[in-house]
Amino acid sequence: MKAGHEERYRWYLSKPGKNLLAAIHQQNQPAQLSPTCINPAEKKSSLSASATKMPQSDGNVLQFENGYVVETVVEGNEIGVIPYRVRVFAEDGELFAVDETNSNIVRITPPLSQYSRGRLVAGSFQGYTDHVDVKPSDARFNHPKGITMDDKGNVYVANTQNLAIRKIGDAGVTTTAGGKSNVAGYRDGPSEDAKFLNDFDVVYVRPTCSLLVIDRGNAALRQIILDQDDCDYQSSSISSTDILTVVGAVLVGYATCIHPT
Numbered sequence: 226m227k228a229g230h231e232e233r234y235r236w237y238l239s240k241p242g243k244n245l246l247a248a249i250h251q252q253n254q255p256a257q258l259s260p261t262c263i264n265p266a267e268k269k270s271s272l273s274a275s276a277t278k279m280p281q282s283d284g285n286v287l288q289f290e291n292g293y294v295v296e297t298v299v300e301g302n303e304i305g306v307i308p309y310r311v312r313v314f315a316e317d318g319e320l321f322a323v324d325e326t327n328s329n330i331v332r333i334t335p336p337l338s339q340y341s342r343g344r345l346v347a348g349s350f351q352g353y354t355d356h357v358d359v360k361p362s363d364a365r366f367n368h369p370k371g372i373t374m375d376d377k378g379n380v381y382v383a384n385t386q387n388l389a390i391r392k393i394g395d396a397g398v399t400t401t402a403g404g405k406s407n408v409a410g411y412r413d414g415p416s417e418d419a420k421f422l423n424d425f426d427v428v429y430v431r432p433t434c435s436l437l438v439i440d441r442g443n444a445a446l447r448q449i450i451l452d453q454d455d456c457d458y459q460s461s462s463i464s465s466t467d468i469l470t471v472v473g474a475v476l477v478g479y480a481t482c483i484h485p486t
Contacts, residue, residue, distance in 0.1 A: 298337040305350060306331050306343040310426075314374045321372055321380065327352040328366045330382060330393065346380065347393050356387045356404060364398035366391065371426035373436070376457035381436055383427045388420065390427055390438065390449065401436070402449055411443045421447070431456060 280286050301307050309325035320333040322343065329348025333341050347361035355365035369391070371383030380393040381401065389404025402416035410420035422442025430437055434456035438447035 298339075299333065299341050300339065303339070304341065304343050306333075309370055310372060312372050312374065321346065321374065323369050323372045323382065324348075325368050325370050328354045328368055330366075330369070330372065330380065347382075347398055354386070356384070356389065356400075356407070358391075358398050358400055360397045361393055364391075364393075373427050373429040375429050375451060375455045376431065377455045379455055381427050381429065383425055383438075385423045385425060388423060390436065402438075409442070411440075411445070413447070416449065419447075 299306075305327075306322060307324050307326040308322040310323045312321050313319070314321055318335045320335070320337075322331050322333060324331060327348070327350060329350065329352075330346040331343035332346050333343050335341075345362065347364045348366050349362075353365055354367045356367060357363065357365040366382065366384050367386035369382045369384045369386075371385070373381050375381070378394075382391040382393065384391045384404070387404050388407060388409055390401040391404075392399050392401045400417075402419045403421050405417050406420070408420065409422050411422070412418060412420040421438065421440050424440075424442040426439040426441075428437045428439065429435075433448075434451050434453060436449040436451060438449065440447050
């Protein structure tokens with residue numbers, strides 16, 4: 226007999242016979258459950274939550290949405306492209322990808338599939354690195370990480386290791402700002418004298434006809450005003466203040482949704 230049972234029966238035997246019988250009778254009765262009212266909606270909600278929430282051993286709680294499938298549509302290693310950042314610019318969904326590893330810019334035309342191929346926009350497929358402004362096929366970048374495009378189709382590249390903003394246009398590849406001294410820093414002024422730290426991105430802002438440089442290393446937003454010919458103004462209710470709010474949110478890891486009025 227287990228220790229717990231011995232203790233229980235020892236208590237029973239220490240009582241008069243009447244108490245002993247009552248105690249044994251009570252011990253043998255099935256447990257009684259007090260009635261509880263359950264709201265059907267609450268019951269359904271509880272079942273649904275238990276099906277989607279998954280507590281993890283590290284203390285996180287994940288809640289998955291049903292109906293989504295992950296599928297590989299382009300295998301970068303198969304086509305010799307390792308996309309670091311991708312932007313969709315054209316109305317037909319054409320992708321421009323920055324290959325930070327191979328220091329080049331490629332475009333991939335949809336529909337995306339195992340047969341997709343990357344077409345070189347600028348740089349080289351051999352992974353050559355440098356800071357050379359010439360025709361796109363002979364131009365050299367140094368581990369670029371960001372890309373954007375204006376309304377005229379000019380492509381701007383955040384060439385982080387060269388500490389410069391580069392432009393790919395009709396004249397070939399040129400330098401828009403930074404890169405002159407190849408020394409990281411924080412300096413405003415004429416574009417050739419500007420300095421950045423080596424963690425930055427670039428965004429085209431149509432309402433202000435400008436580039437915003439998200440200079441994460443300096444925790445700053447830097448602005449470069451573009452030529453008017455490169456901007457196709459359209460009526461828009463989004464103000465420059467709204468744009469600054471969105472990009473500022475990127476710096477602190479949050480997303481802000483803008484609703485035009």
